[in-house]
Amino acid sequence: MIRGVLALIPDEFRRFTPRYLALVVLLALSQAAAYLLSVPVLQALFDGNYGDAWRWTSWLAVAVAATAVFGYLQSMVGLRIGVGMLRSVQTRLGDHLSTLPLGWFGTTGSGAISRIIVGNVREILGVFSHLLSPVLNAVLVPIVVAVGILFVDWRVSVAMLISLPLLLVVNRLANVGYSRSNQRIHDAASEANSRVVEFAQAQPVLRAFGATGAGNKALDGALRRQQKASTDAVFASVPGLMVFALCVHAVFLLLVYVVIGRATGGDLSIASAIALIAVSSRFIEPLNQAAQLSNALRSAGSAAQRINTFLAERELAEATAPVQLSEPSIVFDDVAFGYSEDEPLITGASFEVSAGTTTAIVGPSGSGKTTLLRLASRYYDVDSGSISVGGHDVRQQPSETLLGQVSLVFQDVYLFNQTIEENVRLGRPDATADEVRRAGEMARVDEIVERLPDGWATVVGEGGASLSGGERQRISIARALLKDAPIVLLDEATSALDPHSEAVVVRGIHELTRDKTVVVVAHRLSTIAHADQILFVDAGRIVERGTHDELLEQGGRYAAFWGERSRATGWHLAPSTYRSDLNGALGG
Structure with missing residues (x-):
């Protein structure tokens, strides 16, 4: 004792x-x-x-x-x-x-x-x-x-x-x-x-x-x-x-x-x-x-x-030897991973994201899409296989070297109970005030601060509670823009946003991903269609891969997924039906 x-x-x-x-x-x-x-x-x-x-x-x-x-x-x-x-x-x-x-x-x-x-x-x-x-x-x-x-x-x-x-x-x-x-x-x-x-x-x-x-x-x-x-x-x-x-x-x-x-x-x-x-x-x-x-x-x-x-909890093993990075590419080689030993989530994942290209990952909910992104930034160590970023296995790179190549924009945005400027500056703490403002303008954070009495000095509350989901996402994108890493891992989170917020966030994403190597868990049809490579993931396996046109021609899982998304995008309530249902609900 x-x-x-x-x-x-x-x-x-x-x-x-x-x-x-x-x-x-x-x-x-x-x-x-x-x-x-x-x-x-x-x-x-x-x-x-x-x-x-x-x-x-x-x-x-x-x-x-x-x-x-x-x-x-x-x-x-x-x-x-x-x-x-x-x-x-x-x-x-x-x-x-x-x-x-x-x-x-x-x-x-x-x-x-x-x-x-x-x-x-x-x-x-x-x-x-x-x-x-x-x-x-x-x-x-x-x-x-x-x-x-x-x-x-x-x-x-x-x-x-x-x-x-x-x-x-x-x-x-x-x-x-x-x-x-x-x-x-x-x-x-x-x-x-x-x-x-x-x-x-x-x-x-x-x-x-x-x-x-x-x-x-x-x-x-x-x-x-x-x-x-x-x-x-x-x-x-x-x-x-x-x-x-x-x-x-x-x-x-x-x-x-x-x-x-x-x-x-x-x-x-x-x-x-x-x-x-x-x-x-x-x-x-x-x-x-x-x-x-x-x-x-x-x-x-x-x-x-x-x-x-x-x-005594086991840490992620930290490499100390410096590495000489090559072009910003990502390579998964027969990767297997599970949150527990008896329940594998990712099995036999192999693909390459060449420098300057965009790879979209699509598939049903819970299939392991976001996990693939996090494995690339070594949030976890793989159970078998290997992942290379910048030409070197992520396990052989110091954390600062690996994360210095990567900007992360995920759905679960977390903001600290600090000012808007401090939350943006987290992307690069040594950035100047002008650089922070420039990143904020590109992500349309300036629109947020203009209507707040304390502007950039506004404290956002724990987890960003005083801001909307779209506003939190803009600050997250501004962070990534300020960091200006050559690789962007993006889990799009626009599906729950209103049309204006979605449009603003999408413009920020376009600025963020310009001339970068991008891996995106895609929800928007336009993002999927314009990707250089599409991976369809189901139950932790990559079951289809190719360009948008190639996968549509195959008529497989991706084609069915695209059809469902297209129909959902065009869905709306018929005015007469809506009025009839509403009148019935109101008793007249």
């Missing part, structure tokens, strides 16, 4: 760990010394030897002062390590997140990710700031006290040394129930986080269907499960704490019994007996404190385990 936390300490703070542990030991020794020195102080007072009492009291004051100093120093060092871990671990998690294949995100929700990066990291922060020291003290202080009592009465010392490991075992067994429920708390909290984010982002849809508040069963259910998991954890920990508390008090009564028995037998003076009873109460105090913190420490250990498991 602690080993997992220690593994997360950043290198620049590891040198503080021995100092922290040394201060914890010194704190325990000084605290135990203060407890033990109360024995001669009380003996001297009861014996009326005030000179010795003052001398021992002076030493007691030194021990108390040392306890305060060492406690302060270990708190400062622990806080320094904890804050350093907070910054470093979150940075490591963020860097690692950017190296994971996108397939990983399909099985892990945003709630679980945020829970790890925010919640779990804050849990491990508390280990060094306020958890580890009292737990270690709960072991060290009683041991030192028990050893020190050897010089007063060995029988009481032996009773302490025997009872201590028994109490630690009882504490561990008593908390088994909480440890088991900790993972359920994490899972429930992750789901609740995801549902809350979803609830906030999907307000228009939820309100349209009356699924807000108690009507949102998904959110309500997630919050109920989180509440139940937390309640179950409390009920699981309470019996253990009660059992441990009873055992601690039983040990204290045992020590009192031994002391009183020794005193009544004449082996101990009354003063020594009173002092030993006082020390015995100090002996069990750290144990009670540790019992209250042990669940939090175990929770932090589980959090560290989840963080280390996340950091």
Whole structure:
């Protein structure tokens, strides 16, 4: 448990760990010394030897002062390590997140990710700031006290040394129930986080269907499960704490019994007996404190385990050797890929996109069209076969080299909660303001900023929530225009746009793809018809390929697809039928 936390300490703070542990030991020794020195102080007072009492009291004051100093120093060092871990671990998690294949995100929700990066990291922060020291003290202080009592009465010392490991075992067994429920708390909290984010982002849809508040069963259910998991954890920990508390008090009564028995037998003076009873109460105090913190420490250990498991997720292998790129072409050679090993999505895909040409990929929904685009930019590694971009296998190119050749425009446009200018500048961060404006004009983003009070400085909201789908797509195209990469991977997203937005976006796409190597998942008939090569994909296989005229002459799957699209384009409601249906619906 602690080993997992220690593994997360950043290198620049590891040198503080021995100092922290040394201060914890010194704190325990000084605290135990203060407890033990109360024995001669009380003996001297009861014996009326005030000179010795003052001398021992002076030493007691030194021990108390040392306890305060060492406690302060270990708190400062622990806080320094904890804050350093907070910054470093979150940075490591963020860097690692950017190296994971996108397939990983399909099985892990945003709630679980945020829970790890925010919640779990804050849990491990508390280990060094306020958890580890009292737990270690709960072991060290009683041991030192028990050893020190050897010089007063060995029988009481032996009773302490025997009872201590028994109490630690009882504490561990008593908390088994909480440890088991900790993972359920994490899972429930992750789901609740995801549902809350979803609830906030999907307000228009939820309100349209009356699924807000108690009507949102998904959110309500997630919050109920989180509440139940937390309640179950409390009920699981309470019996253990009660059992441990009873055992601690039983040990204290045992020590009192031994002391009183020794005193009544004449082996101990009354003063020594009173002092030993006082020390015995100090002996069990750290144990009670540790019992209250042990669940939090175990929770932090589980959090560290989840963080280390996340950091162990397999990254996409990164090439480091530079490559000399040739012309901007793309070659798929017998590519196979699946999001899971037992369910292949792409099988035996082989094709070439020559430099300066346009290849359109068409086919039914779910056939793997968009996946082919993402494989070309190495969003995932292929299961077999190879993909070459610019004359080199994508796995043999540094990510910056590969992605520097490619501009991506997909259907699922995501804008950051920043200004329009910052979202466009993402295409090339070092671009000048004039270059950003020029790309915006080509994509007709200038039309958007003209009607906004803050213009280019308008913040678009999370995911671009304050903009329409067509406006978000224009900004996405402006990004790609600003990047000006020789290869464009385009998943057209104009089918859901109004005629004006579609026309504007199409003009931006024409500017983007001029004199470029283009692979497009095509939805518009004009884009398909003018492509240099058309690939018809079905169930992850390329079943037909050729030009538009060649495929129509074959009369196969593409010809049927083209016919269906053409008929759908010309479909409309007959005015008389529409009026008749409308009048009937209105009752007249």
